[in-house]
Amino acid sequence: MRVALFPGSFDPFHNGHLEVVERATRVFDKVFVAALQNPQKGEPLFTSSERQAMISESLAHLKSVEVVSLSALVVDLAERLGATAIVKGLRAVSDFENEMQMAQMNEQLSGIATLFVPCHSAHSFLSSRLLREVARLGGDVSALVPAPVAQRLKEKFG
Amino acid sequence: MRVALFPGSFDPFHNGHLEVVERATRVFDKVFVAALQNPQKGEPLFTSSERQAMISESLAHLKSVEVVSLSALVVDLAERLGATAIVKGLRAVSDFENEMQMAQMNEQLSGIATLFVPCHSAHSFLSSRLLREVARLGGDVSALVPAPVAQRLKEKFG
Amino acid sequence: MRVALFPGSFDPFHNGHLEVVERATRVFDKVFVAALQNPQKGEPLFTSSERQAMISESLAHLKSVEVVSLSALVVDLAERLGATAIVKGLRAVSDFENEMQMAQMNEQLSGIATLFVPCHSAHSFLSSRLLREVARLGGDVSALVPAPVAQRLKEKFG
Amino acid sequence: MRVALFPGSFDPFHNGHLEVVERATRVFDKVFVAALQNPQKGEPLFTSSERQAMISESLAHLKSVEVVSLSALVVDLAERLGATAIVKGLRAVSDFENEMQMAQMNEQLSGIATLFVPCHSAHSFLSSRLLREVARLGGDVSALVPAPVAQRLKEKFG
Amino acid sequence: MRVALFPGSFDPFHNGHLEVVERATRVFDKVFVAALQNPQKGEPLFTSSERQAMISESLAHLKSVEVVSLSALVVDLAERLGATAIVKGLRAVSDFENEMQMAQMNEQLSGIATLFVPCHSAHSFLSSRLLREVARLGGDVSALVPAPVAQRLKEKFG
Amino acid sequence: MRVALFPGSFDPFHNGHLEVVERATRVFDKVFVAALQNPQKGEPLFTSSERQAMISESLAHLKSVEVVSLSALVVDLAERLGATAIVKGLRAVSDFENEMQMAQMNEQLSGIATLFVPCHSAHSFLSSRLLREVARLGGDVSALVPAPVAQRLKEKFG
Numbered sequence: 043m044r045v046a047l048f049p050g051s052f053d054p055f056h057n058g059h060l061e062v063v064e065r066a067t068r069v070f071d072k073v074f075v076a077a078l079q080n081p082q083k084g085e086p087l088f089t090s091s092e093r094q095a096m097i098s099e100s101l102a103h104l105k106s107v108e109v110v111s112l113s114a115l116v117v118d119l120a121e122r123l124g125a126t127a128i129v130k131g132l133r134a135v136s137d138f139e140n141e142m143q144m145a146q147m148n149e150q151l152s153g154i155a156t157l158f159v160p161c162h163s164a165h166s167f168l169s170s171r172l173l174r175e176v177a178r179l180g181g182d183v184s185a186l187v188p189a190p191v192a193q194r195l196k197e198k199f200g
Numbered sequence: 201m202r203v204a205l206f207p208g209s210f211d212p213f214h215n216g217h218l219e220v221v222e223r224a225t226r227v228f229d230k231v232f233v234a235a236l237q238n239p240q241k242g243e244p245l246f247t248s249s250e251r252q253a254m255i256s257e258s259l260a261h262l263k264s265v266e267v268v269s270l271s272a273l274v275v276d277l278a279e280r281l282g283a284t285a286i287v288k289g290l291r292a293v294s295d296f297e298n299e300m301q302m303a304q305m306n307e308q309l310s311g312i313a314t315l316f317v318p319c320h321s322a323h324s325f326l327s328s329r330l331l332r333e334v335a336r337l338g339g340d341v342s343a344l345v346p347a348p349v350a351q352r353l354k355e356k357f358g
Numbered sequence: 359m360r361v362a363l364f365p366g367s368f369d370p371f372h373n374g375h376l377e378v379v380e381r382a383t384r385v386f387d388k389v390f391v392a393a394l395q396n397p398q399k400g401e402p403l404f405t406s407s408e409r410q411a412m413i414s415e416s417l418a419h420l421k422s423v424e425v426v427s428l429s430a431l432v433v434d435l436a437e438r439l440g441a442t443a444i445v446k447g448l449r450a451v452s453d454f455e456n457e458m459q460m461a462q463m464n465e466q467l468s469g470i471a472t473l474f475v476p477c478h479s480a481h482s483f484l485s486s487r488l489l490r491e492v493a494r495l496g497g498d499v500s501a502l503v504p505a506p507v508a509q510r511l512k513e514k515f516g
Numbered sequence: 517m518r519v520a521l522f523p524g525s526f527d528p529f530h531n532g533h534l535e536v537v538e539r540a541t542r543v544f545d546k547v548f549v550a551a552l553q554n555p556q557k558g559e560p561l562f563t564s565s566e567r568q569a570m571i572s573e574s575l576a577h578l579k580s581v582e583v584v585s586l587s588a589l590v591v592d593l594a595e596r597l598g599a600t601a602i603v604k605g606l607r608a609v610s611d612f613e614n615e616m617q618m619a620q621m622n623e624q625l626s627g628i629a630t631l632f633v634p635c636h637s638a639h640s641f642l643s644s645r646l647l648r649e650v651a652r653l654g655g656d657v658s659a660l661v662p663a664p665v666a667q668r669l670k671e672k673f674g
Numbered sequence: 675m676r677v678a679l680f681p682g683s684f685d686p687f688h689n690g691h692l693e694v695v696e697r698a699t700r701v702f703d704k705v706f707v708a709a710l711q712n713p714q715k716g717e718p719l720f721t722s723s724e725r726q727a728m729i730s731e732s733l734a735h736l737k738s739v740e741v742v743s744l745s746a747l748v749v750d751l752a753e754r755l756g757a758t759a760i761v762k763g764l765r766a767v768s769d770f771e772n773e774m775q776m777a778q779m780n781e782q783l784s785g786i787a788t789l790f791v792p793c794h795s796a797h798s799f800l801s802s803r804l805l806r807e808v809a810r811l812g813g814d815v816s817a818l819v820p821a822p823v824a825q826r827l828k829e830k831f832g
Numbered sequence: 833m834r835v836a837l838f839p840g841s842f843d844p845f846h847n848g849h850l851e852v853v854e855r856a857t858r859v860f861d862k863v864f865v866a867a868l869q870n871p872q873k874g875e876p877l878f879t880s881s882e883r884q885a886m887i888s889e890s891l892a893h894l895k896s897v898e899v900v901s902l903s904a905l906v907v908d909l910a911e912r913l914g915a916t917a918i919v920k921g922l923r924a925v926s927d928f929e930n931e932m933q934m935a936q937m938n939e940q941l942s943g944i945a946t947l948f949v950p951c952h953s954a955h956s957f958l959s960s961r962l963l964r965e966v967a968r969l970g971g972d973v974s975a976l977v978p979a980p981v982a983q984r985l986k987e988k989f990g
Contacts, residue, residue, distance in 0.1 A: 044518055044543060065629045069518060069543075069601050082807065115811045127543050132632065134297045135451050139766045143799040146636040151813050155539045158532050158606065158632035162620040164480035167301040175240065179273045181309050202360055202385065223471045227360060227385075227443050252504035290474065292771045293925050296454050299510050304478040313381045316448065320462040322954035325775040333714065337747045339783050398965065431969045445539045455924045459957040467971050483617040491556065493587045496627050608929045609767050638796035641933040649872065653905045655941050676834055676859065697945045699918050701834065701859075759859050764948065770928050778952040787855045790922065790948035794936040 046157075047071040047125040049116045051081040051170065053088055054195065055097045056187045058168040062131035062159045067106050069157075074123050075101065078111035087174050092194065100188035116144075117152035125154065132158040133166045204315075205283040207274045209239040209328065211246055212353065213255045214345045216326040220289035220317045225264050227315075232281050233259065234270035245332050250352065258346035262287040274302075274311035286314040291324045362473075363441040365432045367397040367486065369404055370507045371413045372515040375493035378447035378475045383422050385473075390439050391417065392428035403490050408510065416504035423471040432460075444472040449482045520544040520631075521599040523590045525555040525644065527562055528669065529571045530661045532642040536605035536633045541580050543631075548597050549575065550586035561648050566668065574662035590618075602630040608642045652670035678702040678789075679757040681748045683713040683802065684825065685720055687729045688819045690800040694763035694791045699738050701789075706755050707733065708744035719806050724826065732820035748776075749784035760788040765798045836947075837915040839906045844985065845887045846977045848958040852921035852949045857896050859947075864913050865891065865916040866902035870884055877964050882984065890978035893926040900973065906934075907942035918946040923956045 048064050052059060052075075061163055066073045075097055079090045088096070098109045112119055120128060128148060130141050145156035165186060173183050177195045184192035204224050210217060210233075224231045233255055237248045246254070248269055258266045270277055278286060288299050288305060303314035323344060331341050335353045342350035362382050368375060368391075382389045391413055395406045404412070406427055414425045428435055436444060444464060446457050461472035481502060491497050493511045500508035520540050526533060526549075530671055540547045549571055553564045562570070564585055572583045594602055602622060604615050619630035639660060647657050651669045658666035678698050684691060684707075698705045707729055711722045720728070722743055730741045744751055752760060760780060762773050777788035797818060805815050809827045816824035836856050842849060856863045869880045869913060878886070880901055902909055910918060920931050932957055935946035941982075952955045955976060963973050967985045976980035 068629055069631060077569070115808065115813050117813070129696040132612070132616075134301075135609050135612060136294065136297050136768065138609060139768050142606075142634050142636055143766075143801060143804055146633045147804055147808060149636075150817065151808070151815075153544055156634060157543060158634065160616050160619045160630060160632065162616055162623075163481055164478075166482070167304040167478055169301060172301055172305055176273065176305060176309065181273050181275070183309075185308065226471055227473060232417070251388065290458075292775075293451050293454060294768065294771050296448070296451060300448075300476050300478055303476045307478075313384055314476060315385060318458050318461045318472060318474065320458055320465075320954075320957055322952075324954055324956070325778040327775060330775055330779055334747065334779060334783070339747050339749070341783075343782065431966065433971070450617075450925065452610065452613050455926050459924075459959060459962055462957040463946050463966060464964055466967065466975065467973075483620040485617060488617055488621055492589065492621060492625065497589050497591070499625075501624065518735075572849070595845060608933075610926065610929050636799055638794075640798070641794055641936040643933060646933055646937055650905065650941065655905050657941075659940065687859060700945055700949060764928070764932075767925050769930060770922070770925060774922075774950050777950045781952075787858055789859060790950065792932050792935045792946060792948065794932055794939075800943055 043071045044069070045072045045074070045123060045125045046076045046127055046129045047076060047116070047120045047123055048129045049076040049078065049112050051078045051086065052093050052097055053081060053086045053170050054093065054173065054191045055100055055185060056168050056170060056173055056191065057165045058131060058133065058161045060100060060188060061161050061165065062129070063101060063104065063107060065159045067104050070126070071106060073107045074125065075107060075109045077109065079111050079113040088194065096190050097195060099190035108166060115151070117154055118136045118147050120154050121152060128154060128156040129159055130156060131161045133161045201229045202227070203230045203232070203280060204285055205232045205234060205274070205278045205281060206287045207234040207236065207270055209236045209244065210255055211239060211244045211252050211328050212251065212266045212331065212345060212349045213224045213258055214326050214328060214331055214349065215323045216289060216291060218258060218346060219319050219323065220287070221259060221262065221265060223317045224287045225262050228284070229264060231265045232283065233265060233267045234277060234286045235267065237269050237271040238322045246352065254348045254352060257348035272308070275306050275312055278312050279310060283312065286312060287317055288314060289319045290316040359387045360385070361388045361390070361439060362443055362445045363390045363392060363432070363436045363439060363460060365392040365428055365462045367394045367395065367402065368409050368413055369397060369402045369486050370409065370489065370503060370511065371416055372484050372489055372503045372507065373481045374449060374477045376416060377477050377481065379417060379420065379423060379444070381475045382445045383420050386442070387422060389423045390441065391423060391425045392435055393425065394415060395427050395429040400437055404510065407416045412506045412510055415506035431467070433464050433470055436470050437468060441470065444470060445475055446472060447477045448474040449477045517545045518543070519546045519597060519599045520603045521548045521588045521590070521594045521597060522551060522603045523550040523586055525551065525552045525560065526567050526571055527644050527662055528567065528647065528665045529574055529670055530642050530644060530665065531639045532605060532607060532635045534574060534662055535635050535639065536603070537575060537581060538628060539633045540603045541578050544600070545580060547581045548599065549581060549583045551583065553585050553587040562668065568620065570664050570668060573664035589625070591622050591628055594628050595626060599628065602628060603633055604630060604633045606632040607635045611616060622670060648662070675703045676701070676729060677704045677706070677755060677757045677770045678759055678761045679706045679708060679748070679752045679755055680761045681708040681744055682723050683710045683718065684729055685713060685718045685802050686725065686805065686819060686823045687732055688800050688802060688805055688823065689797045690763060690765060692732060693793050693797065694761070695733060695736065695739060697791045698761045699736055702758070703738060705739045706757065707739060707741045708751055709741065711745040713741055720826065721780065728822045730825060731822035734761055747783070749780050749786055752786050757786065759784060760790060761791055762789040763793045765793045833861045834859070835862045835864070835913060836915060836917055836919045837864045837866060837906070837910045838919045839866040839868065839902055841868045841876065842887055843871060843876045843885050843960050844883065844963065844977060844981045845890055846958050846960060846963055846981065847955045848921060848923060848951045850890060850978055851951050851955065852919070853891060853894065853897060855949045856919045857894050860916070861896060863897045864915065865897060865899045866909055867899065869901050869903040877988070878984065886980045886984055889980035905941070907938050907944055910944050911942060915944065918944060919949055920946060921951045922948040923951045959969045
């Protein structure tokens with residue numbers, strides 16, 4: 043069985059992430075989406091369990107997907123889940139270099155390969171950071187995130 | 201009347217920003233320069249009103265320019281000012297991707313288009329962050345910023 | 359009156375070009391689209407007059423647009439047409455550097471400024487070169503080009 | 517069965533390509549390597565059958581790999597071979613944008629997804645074009661290509 | 675005598691840095707490696723003196739190298755040490771733009787030129803930030819840093 | 833003695849190249865500028881001896897510079913001239929990747945290191961290809977090239 047692990051902060055999960063998961067399910071038998079428990083860049087907007095809940099609801103239509111929590115090295119989780127590969131989305135050039143760096147590090151640490159899934163739809167310029175900024179200032183981002191995320195952003199920022 | 205809105209942190213305003221405003225005034229009847237009140241990246245070096253004052257003095261020779269404060273979504277301010285377009289400067293590849301992301305977000309939120317004004321003079325590698333670092337350590341950056349900014353940097357760091 | 363000149367090879371004109379023209383008409387009173395008579399990169403797929411005809415048909419819904427031929431320096435045509443600015447589309451990083459180079463050259467030669475119009479829709483990865491390759495091999499690109507272009511590609515490659 | 521198609525000119529096949537194929541075999545049950553019969557960029561250094569022979573010999577240790585010829589649209593070959601996905605190597609930023617463009621085109625044409633396999637070893641800066649130039653001028657590139665390719669380059673350029 | 679100054683945070687020093695120093699010693703008679711006392715990006719993992727000690731031990735085999743501390747403007751230190759040039763490593767595109775910016779600033783401030791030393795080995799995707807993250811989570815990075823650094827990381831994170 | 837080799841097509845030599853040579857002479861005792869005899873990209877605008885003559889005249893003020901012809905591998909010429917390093921100019925991101933590729937290849941072939949000299953003046957967006965195009969169409973590029981080059985361009989396209 044081909045198993046993929048898709049790790050990220052997902053704070054929040056958006057339509058670009060959704061596109062990556064949907065493409066990954068075409069290639070892998072099982073896709074684990076792992077939400078980083080404590081993102082390094084300060085306090086997250088949503089708690090780890092809020093993020094996991096939102097992702098699960100957003101991916102309910104994809105039967106081969108499971109959402110888990112990530113609190114250790116990605117490669118350790120990958121090994122524990124029996125992952126064949128790590129998958130990451132690629133949007134822009136700046137993604138590309140960070141992701142190449144992490145892919146090499148992860149292969150160095152454990153031998154696991156990373157595959158990149160291009161994100162090239164109309165939402166390819168989406169980022170969680172920008173969505174948070176806009177939502178905080180009252181902008182309507184409901185066209186850019188799955189409905190369960192839009193709902194929670196509305197609850198949070200009114 | 202063609203109205204442009206040029207938003208930014210301008211902490212501080214430098215010769216690259218000046219170049220963008222000067223090019224914009226050739227195309228637009230009116231250019232609003234909007235200084236972000238509370239930049240997201242920590243405490244600014246200069247307060248919002250200090251920044252506005254410095255920009256106004258630096259642009260006193262351009263009659264079609266007005267300096268305002270920005271405390272909400274850029275697209276909301278753009279609508280309130282009747283802006284035809286948002287203008288942003290483009291220096292380097294890293295700018296390009298961030299700015300494309302914001303341009304798409306702003307068009308998504310309100311339908312307003314963003315135009316990019318290239319900054320390709322000898323000062324194209326200028327950034328406010330680097331200027332702050334150098335000035336803090338006592339470096340002389342007066343050739344890289346308008347005179348009113350050079351004056352205030354000198355007052356601040358002696 | 360604010361006049362823009364949008365020069366290019368347009369071999370063929372595609373939906374990304376269309377998106378740029380539509381954005382430019384929101385900012386300028388008049389937009390000239392200038393099809394390069396003899397693109398430097400070998401024999402074009404369509405003759406200059408075929409390309410002009412296709413562009414005109416594709417832009418028939420935009421009243422402030424006029425299609426012309428370009429056989430000299432862009433800056434000379436810009437001066438002759440009384441253009442306020444040159445506009446170019448920006449899709450990707452590789453575009454960015456070429457276009458910055460040309461923008462600086464054109465400003466050096468004549469003082470005219472270039473404005474960049476971002477192309478960030480789902481079709482942002484389109485290019486004329488790739489469209490030609492695919493159409494030549496029998497691929498159906500009719501979703502990626504205006505109808506008048508799709509028609510002529512079909513006539514050419516059957 | 518998960519089947520990948522890895523298309524390219526491979527003129528000649530080098531250690532960076534080899535690295536991509538080896539990673540792909542860890543994820544896919546079967547990997548087809550398809551050598552473009554007539555690369556668009558002028559006369560190839562090696563004929564299509566020479567290239568296929570060299571690739572086959574270089575990959576003889578990988579049982580799940582098969583080398584084929586590519587003379588039509590990549591998506592048509594992918595469909596004929598029952599490919600689950602197209603795989604491409606990614607080395608540098610310039611690759612990234614071309615490959616994103618083709619990935620989007622291929623998904624537009626047929627719905628097939630492309631996965632990118634990072635090439636981040638010491639040979640990540642390899643390219644077939646540079647290898648041809650150096651070999652032509654008598655440089656020894658045998659550390660950068662599989663032995664069957666090194667052998668044929670030596671026969672060709674003495 | 676040709677003297678180079680190689681400034682950086684080196685928190686921690688890794689094999690990519692080592693590669694740059696080794697190349698610099700082939701061109702310069704003397705190479706000063708200057709560890710920034712207080713890196714701007716928050717509390718460093720290792721104190722300034724710890725970092726200096728680790729670098730000195732890692733470079734003990736290179737007789738023309740000396741490790742110093744950096745607490746002022748790079749150009750002021752360069753002048754004090756009689757440096758002919760500043761040298762910096764270049765790995766990736768994102769490095770490139772930051773470094774070009776600093777190189778121009780430094781030449782503006784003092785007339786000193788910067789030379790870039792490419793880092794293109796298998797370790798070209800290394801970064802101190804990523805190494806810190808991985809070591810913190812218990813990953814083994816001893817293949818990616820000199821032995822004296824590996825030792826101290828082990829002491830710190832067990 | 834520290835000797836640098838600066839290879840290129842120089843068709844024609846322009847102010848960006850001049851800036852690189854001037855910076856290189858501050859670091860090296862001797863700088864050889866090597867004009868590629870037969871550039872790969874089609875017929876050059878100027879013959880090899882025309883290009884050598886123009887470069888020599890443009891660099892007459894720099895006593896430590898010598899202009900030579902390049903008809904073999906760069907690394908072979910470097911060895912014959914006793915070069916300590918190859919130097920190349922770096923302007924933009926697209927340069928960066930090509931040059932990193934060649935630097936690695938050259939180090940692989942002969943062990944010689946490449947140093948990059950940033951080109952960050954107002955002329956950083958110059959390229960020989962663009963200069964040829966503009967001069968061909970009658971544009972005045974005399975502000976962008978040394979006088980001896982401007983003179984010959986005028987004679988050629990006058």
